[in-house]
Amino acid sequence: MTTAAAPRVIFSRPELLNDVSTHYCPGCGHGIVHRLLAEVLGELELGPRTIAVAPVGCAVFAYDYLGLDWVEAPHGRAPAVATGIRRVRPDNFVLAYQGDGDLAAIGTAEIIHAAGRGELITVIFVNNGIYGMTGGQMAPTTLLGQRTTSTPAGREARLAGYPIPMTEMLAILPGVAYAARGSVIDPAHIGKAKGMIKRACQAQIDGTGFAIVEVLSTCPVGWGMTAHESMEHLADVEKVYPLGVLVDRSTATLQPASGKGG
Amino acid sequence: MTAILERRSAVSPKRSKRARVLMKGNEAIAEAAIQAGCDAYFGYPITPQAELLEWMARRMPELGRAFVQAESELGAINMGLGAAATGARVLVSTSSPGMSLMAEAMSYMAGSETPLVLVNVMRGGPGLGSIGPSQSDYFQAVKGHGHGDYRVPVLAPASIGEAVELVASAFEIAERYRTPVIMLADGILGQAMEPVAPHFRHPRRRQFDWALTGADGRPPRVLRSLHLQPERLEEHNIALKAKYREIVQREVRWSGEQLDDADLVVVAYGTAARVAHSAMTKARGEGMRVGLFRPITLWPFPEPQLHELALQAAAMLVVELSAGQMVEDVRLAVDGRCPVAFHGRTGGMVPSPDEVLEQLRQLASRVSARGVA
Amino acid sequence: MTGDAVATLGRAEVVEAATWSPLAIARDRCKGCELCVAACPHHLLALDRTIVNALGYHPIQLLDAALCTSCAFCARVCPDAVFTVYAPPKRETAR
Numbered sequence: 001m002t003t004a005a006a007p008r009v010i011f012s013r014p015e016l017l018n019d020v021s022t023h024y025c026p027g028c029g030h031g032i033v034h035r036l037l038a039e040v041l042g043e044l045e046l047g048p049r050t051i052a053v054a055p056v057g058c059a060v061f062a063y064d065y066l067g068l069d070w071v072e073a074p075h076g077r078a079p080a081v082a083t084g085i086r087r088v089r090p091d092n093f094v095l096a097y098q099g100d101g102d103l104a105a106i107g108t109a110e111i112i113h114a115a116g117r118g119e120l121i122t123v124i125f126v127n128n129g130i131y132g133m134t135g136g137q138m139a140p141t142t143l144l145g146q147r148t149t150s151t152p153a154g155r156e157a158r159l160a161g162y163p164i165p166m167t168e169m170l171a172i173l174p175g176v177a178y179a180a181r182g183s184v185i186d187p188a189h190i191g192k193a194k195g196m197i198k199r200a201c202q203a204q205i206d207g208t209g210f211a212i213v214e215v216l217s218t219c220p221v222g223w224g225m226t227a228h229e230s231m232e233h234l235a236d237v238e239k240v241y242p243l244g245v246l247v248d249r250s251t252a253t254l255q256p257a258s259g260k261g262g
Numbered sequence: 263m264t265a266i267l268e269r270r271s272a273v274s275p276k277r278s279k280r281a282r283v284l285m286k287g288n289e290a291i292a293e294a295a296i297q298a299g300c301d302a303y304f305g306y307p308i309t310p311q312a313e314l315l316e317w318m319a320r321r322m323p324e325l326g327r328a329f330v331q332a333e334s335e336l337g338a339i340n341m342g343l344g345a346a347a348t349g350a351r352v353l354v355s356t357s358s359p360g361m362s363l364m365a366e367a368m369s370y371m372a373g374s375e376t377p378l379v380l381v382n383v384m385r386g387g388p389g390l391g392s393i394g395p396s397q398s399d400y401f402q403a404v405k406g407h408g409h410g411d412y413r414v415p416v417l418a419p420a421s422i423g424e425a426v427e428l429v430a431s432a433f434e435i436a437e438r439y440r441t442p443v444i445m446l447a448d449g450i451l452g453q454a455m456e457p458v459a460p461h462f463r464h465p466r467r468r469q470f471d472w473a474l475t476g477a478d479g480r481p482p483r484v485l486r487s488l489h490l491q492p493e494r495l496e497e498h499n500i501a502l503k504a505k506y507r508e509i510v511q512r513e514v515r516w517s518g519e520q521l522d523d524a525d526l527v528v529v530a531y532g533t534a535a536r537v538a539h540s541a542m543t544k545a546r547g548e549g550m551r552v553g554l555f556r557p558i559t560l561w562p563f564p565e566p567q568l569h570e571l572a573l574q575a576a577a578m579l580v581v582e583l584s585a586g587q588m589v590e591d592v593r594l595a596v597d598g599r600c601p602v603a604f605h606g607r608t609g610g611m612v613p614s615p616d617e618v619l620e621q622l623r624q625l626a627s628r629v630s631a632r633g634v635a
Numbered sequence: 636m637t638g639d640a641v642a643t644l645g646r647a648e649v650v651e652a653a654t655w656s657p658l659a660i661a662r663d664r665c666k667g668c669e670l671c672v673a674a675c676p677h678h679l680l681a682l683d684r685t686i687v688n689a690l691g692y693h694p695i696q697l698l699d700a701a702l703c704t705s706c707a708f709c710a711r712v713c714p715d716a717v718f719t720v721y722a723p724p725k726r727e728t729a730r
Contacts, residue, residue, distance in 0.1 A: 007655075007721035011707040017716055021690060024714060027668035031714025048478035051348065054486075063484045069474040071347040072486040074370050077340035080332065084344025084352075085474070087328035088302050092348075092476050110340070113333035187674055187711040220668075227668035 014038040016047050016067050023061055025132075027227020029184045029217025030058060033126055034065050036194045037097075041068075044201055050093045051085050053078040057099035058132045068095075076107025079114035082121040093204060094121045101131045104140040104166045111170070111212075118175025118209045122200045125167065125214040128222070129237060136222035140164040143240055148222070163240055167214045171246040177209030180245040183216040185234040189243070196245070208250040216241055282457035287422045287447065288313035290458050291355075291381060294429035296321055297462030301350040302328035304338040308357045309393040310449040311383035315355065335360035339367040339380070346371070346378040347485050349473030351433055355381040357449075358399050359390065361407065368442055369408025372502070373487025375472070377436035379429070381445045383452040384583075386610040394610015395449030397532060400587035403444050404561045411499050413506045415513060416444045416560040418531040422456040428558075430463035437468050439509055446560065448583065450533045450612065515558035516567055520546070524553025526622060526629070527571060529592050530581040531557050533612065538581050541618035548619075550626055560588065565595040572599035576629045581618055582606045601629070656700040658709070659719040667692035671709035671718070677702050680709060 013019065017038035024030045041047050050068045054060055056075035063070035073081040078096040086094045103111050103125050114121060130148055131137040137150040141163050145154045171179040178200050182193030193215050200211035216237050218230035225233060285293070292314045295303070303318040305311075315331065322329035328345065332338035335356050342354040356364060361382045371378055384399045386392035403416045415435050419425035428445060436443040474483055489495040520542065521527065530538040535556040545552040555571060555578075557564050572578070577600055580589040589604045596602055605621045607613045665688060672680045672695070679702055682693040695717065697703065703723075710718035 007657075009719065010705050010722055011710040011718065011720040013716040013719070021664050022715065026666035026692065026714075027670055028714055031716070032712065035714075035716055049476045051474045051476055053344070060488060063482075063486065067477065067482050069477050069482050070484045070486075071344065071474055072370070072374065072484075072488060073343070074340065074366050077336070077343075077367070080337045080340035081344035081347070083330065083337075084302065084304065084341035084346070085348055086344075087330060087341070088345045088350040089348050089475070109333050110337055113337060117330075184712075187708040190711050227670050228673050231670065231673070 014042050016042050018065050018067055020064065022065055024058065025219075025221045027218060027220040027230060028058070028132075029128060029215070029219075030126060032184045032190060033124065033193075033215050033217065034062065036190070036197055037124060038066055040194060040198045040201055044198070044205070046093045046201065049091070050095055051089065053082045053085070053094075053096040055096075055098040055102040056133075057102050059097055059099060059126065060133070062097055076102050076105070077110055078102060078107065079110040079119070079121070079123065082123075083114055083117070083119050086119055086121055093201070096121060096123045098123065098125055099132070100125070100127045100129065100139040100141040104164055108166075111166070112173075115170045115173050115176050115210045115212070118177070120204050120207060121210060122204045123210075123212040124197065125212055126217050127214050127241065128217040128219040129163075130219045130222040132219045132222050136219070141166075141241070143237065147224075165241065167212060167246055170212060175210050176212070176247060177203040177250040178211040178245075179247045180212075181214040181216065181241060181243050183234055183238065183243055184218065185216070185231050185238075199248070199250070203250040206250060211250075214241070216243070282459045284455050285422065285458045286313055286453065286455050287425060288383065288452045289317045290422050291425050291429055291445075291447070292317040292321070294426040294462050295353045295379070296325070297464060298430045298433050299351050299464050299467070300327070300353045300433075302342070302345040302352045303354070304330050304332055304341040304345070304352070305355050306332050306335045306338050306360060308335070308360050310385055310395070310452045311355050311357050311381070314381065314383070314452070335363040336366075339364040342378050342380075343367050343371055343376060346376045347374075347474050349470040349475065351437075352378045353381065354378065355383065357383050357385045358387050358396070361399060361402060365402075365407035367408075368414065369410050369412065370487050371442045372408070372412035372414060373410065374485045375440035376442070376485060377440055378442045379432040379436055379445065380442060381447060384446065384448045386608065392610040393449065395451075395533060395583060395612060396608065396610060397446075397448055397534060397583040398585070398587065398608065399446065400560065400582070400584060403446050404563070404591070412502060413509075413561055414442050414444055415439075415509060415562070416446055417515075418446045418558060418560050419451065420532050420535045420556060422451060422454065423458055424558075425451060426458055426462065430465055434465045435509075435513060437465070439505055440472070441505070446532065448533050449610070510562040513559060514562045514564050514567075516564040517556045517558060519554040519556075521553035521555065521571065523551050524574070525551045525576045526625060527553050527555050527575045527578045528581060528618070528622070529555045529557070529568070529578055529588070531560060531588065534581045534583055537613055537615055538618055540615035541622060544615060544619050545622050550622060552622060557588070563591050563595065565591070568592060568595035569597060569599070572596040575600050577601045577603060577625055579603045579605060579618075579621055579625055581613065581621075583612060584608060656697060657703045657705045657721050657723060658697050658700070659721070660695060660697065661717045662694035663688050663690070664715045665692060665694035665717045666690060666715055667694065668714065669695075670712045670714070671695060674708040674712040676706065676708065677704065679703055
């Protein structure tokens, strides 16, 4: 640095985020979510205890970017793989990181049943409404009217159905301690999403149940927009996938006198 | 365990030092896995192996070990993959249609070199098929299941007692070579009850430098099968191939009966071998010089042994509970040195010893008609 | 969002300016997505179109260090953890 007295650092790359360039496209939300995860795991001192499960999707290389023990799961199977880990490693922290194809399409059975079992795992669900890795095809979370390479005329309900609200569906299951949806649309929302991720990790630490945070994210290249335009598009996505905490049973469990939650 | 065995009274103590107990195949295999130190079991109910899952459902929680009845075979094998990734000793069981669902994860585990033992209690196929016994998953176990260049050791017991012993061997092989291992049983083996000497092996534990346990005070570890650069993936495949060569050199198992003077050799595995054994005994009684060659590892296949035997034999008869799968490997091994005939039943049907005996008679007369005998 | 100071800089380059800078920018990591440009409330960031980094992008640059308030909005929206943000020096001496 250039000054004599070392200046106080307000913000820097978190330790668990490896000092490498990522393969993600410019403006891709994965980079932001990875960083939030690195910050939260660092603050909760979970890094050395974590065993994480990587998806198939753009984030398959998450294991190059976050300094944790990782296992690659077949497409969609991450919650089952995480269950296997959780059942034999009671003292580890178990994390699954998935995209919308992984979780909402091919992996629907696995996520529902892990949540149904109240499995003590934390799932980060990055929803960018498209299949990025394979070139921009429709996802179950693609909006009606959205153009993708497999819905070139825009998604039509009659042919391709409606966007599926996975987190709402999971929130009604009694085994789910915490389910929330955040977004990376601007610094304030990014901060809120970090809070949700922290809460979801805490639910596992406290042993209260299954926790999931869905993060609305961007795919500028797949959407055919600039990074800035794709952030603005998230405002439209929010209308179909509203933000907020869908269920938080973790506090109810810890304080039985409370009337809130399940 | 003693209490459970005592409830099923001992039978026929004369052939072993300890009293033997009558056990159902599925349950004996499950208990053998437990005694071998199985840390986790994942499964899904499917006939004819549901008793294996049920035994585990009762015993594993008693012992404080992991048990999950998964949402599907797909869930079960992937839970197995996860647990195995941490270095745990894992058993998964299923029957044929469930094996098809497990194919994907087998490929991933072969690629990431993750040890796990999978028991397939075969039933009639294809499709939903029947719940009767079969051996129609030979191709699937030995040649197929998942995509990509890989092999998986396949063990084929012919009795419940042998199955119990091979469970321990399966864990040993899986961990020594970092590979999934399949034990191929059939509906008869799974459902029958036989006297079992309650002597179970517990293979010693290895230290794994690849197991995921949390990067505490060491660099992070990654278990993956993805290697996007062709040069890197080729390197990986070459390394896998070298491993398979080593397994071929060291792990072949087979058993032979009355082969020394045999003109006709029956080649069969599992339940088919037991039928063949009875047929052989009857044939010997009629003056035919028949021997039995029984592969115990279907991969690595006892190819050199059969190749050698083909010089001596006038002909071979392969008997399978299928439309003819192992017979192809027998023919490859024999390499034209002698004729190889086939007899099989499908759909859950089991040939009788007399049926096989008739085949042997016909083979014998064909062979002498050619003047080869 | 705290961390150790200089140890995490890694391969970051410091944007040299006549006065002290509140931002250290890893120009070799920047992908020119310009999310920080929109996020900065004082409009102090822009791509340096005179150079192209090893990734093939115009990297970001801080236009006027004196006007930066170290709010760290740029760092929070950056998908590539390009920024390290420092407190302004006058707050330092007050401690």
